[in-house]
Amino acid sequence: MxxxxxxxxxxxxxxxxxxxxxxxxxxxxxxxxxGAIEGTWRDASGQxxxxxxxxxxxxxDLILAVFFFAKLGLAYFDYRKHGQFEWxxxxxxxxxxxxxxxxxxxxxxxxxx
Numbered sequence: 420m421x422x423x424x425x426x427x428x429x430x431x432x433x434x435x436x437x438x439x440x441x442x443x444x445x446x447x448x449x450x451x452x453x454g455a456i457e458g459t460w461r462d463a464s465g466q467x468x469x470x471x472x473x474x475x476x477x478x479x480d481l482i483l484a485v486f487f488f489a490k491l492g493l494a495y496f497d498y499r500k501h502g503q504f505e506w507x508x509x510x511x512x513x514x515x516x517x518x519x520x521x522x523x524x525x526x527x528x529x530x531x532x
């Protein structure tokens with residue numbers, strides 16, 4: 420009996436919190452949901468662009484640069500050991516690094532921002 424009472428009390432408390440903090444969101448007086456979404460996107464797109472340019476792309480560039488130089492070093496050691504230099508992995512990492520370094524210059528025009 421105590422478990423049922425405790426469950427009912429927790430359920431009522433969660434329901435009360437949901438009702439207290441849950442508010443109805445209106446798109447506009449006319450009910451234009453698409454317009455509200457477009458307005459929100461216009462307001463947030465500048466912030467998203469700034470965060471991606473200043474945080475995301477540099478983090479990806481750093482990771483790719485570390486992997487590129489590590490793979491280049493490992494390829495050199497393999498060359499010293501076996502006498503054959505494997506170019507595929509360093510070349511792919513270098514191409515990805517160049518792509519992400521130059522991406523902020525053109526990615527926003529492709530996305531239409």
